[in-house]
Amino acid sequence: MSVTSSAVFLLNVETGETESAELWDAITEQQLADWEAEWIPELLGAIRRLHRAGVPRHAWPQSRHWDWRKKTATLTGMLAHPAFSLVCRGLTQGMMILDNTTKRCRLPAQAGKNMVYVEYVENAPWNRPELFDPPRYRGVGSLLVRAAIESSRQEGFKGRIGLHSLPQANTFYARTCGMTDIGVDPDPGYSPMHYFEMTQEQADAFVEKGGKS
Amino acid sequence: MRIEVTRDWCLHMAELEGDEEIGAGSLSVDPTFDGESLTQSGAPVVAFGRFVSLMRRDRGLTVEKLADDADVDVAELVSVEEDSRYKPEVRTVYQLANFFDVPRTTLLQVAGLTLPKDDRIVEESVRFAARSEPVDALSREERAALEAFVAVLSEDRTKDPSLG
Numbered sequence: 001m002s003v004t005s006s007a008v009f010l011l012n013v014e015t016g017e018t019e020s021a022e023l024w025d026a027i028t029e030q031q032l033a034d035w036e037a038e039w040i041p042e043l044l045g046a047i048r049r050l051h052r053a054g055v056p057r058h059a060w061p062q063s064r065h066w067d068w069r070k071k072t073a074t075l076t077g078m079l080a081h082p083a084f085s086l087v088c089r090g091l092t093q094g095m096m097i098l099d100n101t102t103k104r105c106r107l108p109a110q111a112g113k114n115m116v117y118v119e120y121v122e123n124a125p126w127n128r129p130e131l132f133d134p135p136r137y138r139g140v141g142s143l144l145v146r147a148a149i150e151s152s153r154q155e156g157f158k159g160r161i162g163l164h165s166l167p168q169a170n171t172f173y174a175r176t177c178g179m180t181d182i183g184v185d186p187d188p189g190y191s192p193m194h195y196f197e198m199t200q201e202q203a204d205a206f207v208e209k210g211g212k213s
Numbered sequence: 214m215r216i217e218v219t220r221d222w223c224l225h226m227a228e229l230e231g232d233e234e235i236g237a238g239s240l241s242v243d244p245t246f247d248g249e250s251l252t253q254s255g256a257p258v259v260a261f262g263r264f265v266s267l268m269r270r271d272r273g274l275t276v277e278k279l280a281d282d283a284d285v286d287v288a289e290l291v292s293v294e295e296d297s298r299y300k301p302e303v304r305t306v307y308q309l310a311n312f313f314d315v316p317r318t319t320l321l322q323v324a325g326l327t328l329p330k331d332d333r334i335v336e337e338s339v340r341f342a343a344r345s346e347p348v349d350a351l352s353r354e355e356r357a358a359l360e361a362f363v364a365v366l367s368e369d370r371t372k373d374p375s376l377g
Binding site for chain 1: 214216222229231235237304
């Protein structure tokens, strides 16, 4: 598998300094090994702590069901499903799988147009504030959304992207990313998740928000 | 696909992102890994402790030596073998699965740390526990039970991602 790596940076919460990281345009065996050997034990340990602290089940991380090896085996072998991963200090910090073929825009202003749909995106457990206080790195979400936008631009979709946000992540997609919240998806397969969509203008604004890129 | 971003862009967006969560994607349950602890059930998991004990004795190891070789805490290993209600750390199960060369995800189910996806694992765990006794020497019957159980655990080896 040919993998292209882009130089990026993450913010180390503890030191307040940026650290060099790599954005890969793939999910490789290294990411899946990290998921199995590093993510799962941390996730289960965090769930155990939540349980012992009396945190109700509905407040546990909803992505605890996700099996990245299965998703990767099912989806990323196809050209229609490119994937990205973020690596810092030799460890996978985030993963994302896209769909650049089958989904169409829903916002009235761009209804029916092609877009890139974010099938799955997840932060490493130690970067998740609901599991670790403080989390280790910030910026994973922004870089992966940026990757989705650039993938959309490369496809000629002008930065249009869409996704179903996990309930705790609604604020990130609405406020930080500036996407339009279309509300709870009526499809029972996605309920009660909100569907978010980004227009070309919103994509441009997101990129400009971070300053000169 | 190469993406050009500056350090300043990354830093500014990381600050804007703050401690917000970022997960997105379908919530449908994956069939191969649930990830949920069964600790709330408090159900005893006799088979796991018995399995570890017999595998250790089959190799002629003391508890201390196994803890050392498998890189797990010796006190936790004692708890695993002697307390059927003890819930081991996930890492411990991983280490033991690697050491005994059995699928990690299956052993997590036997240890009661993930929801069994295969009723047969539950049935075979009970059968195995009933056929074995935590005594010093490994009887012929115990060895047969152990070998049969390992065979069941390893049936999904080709499907189990934990073994690559």
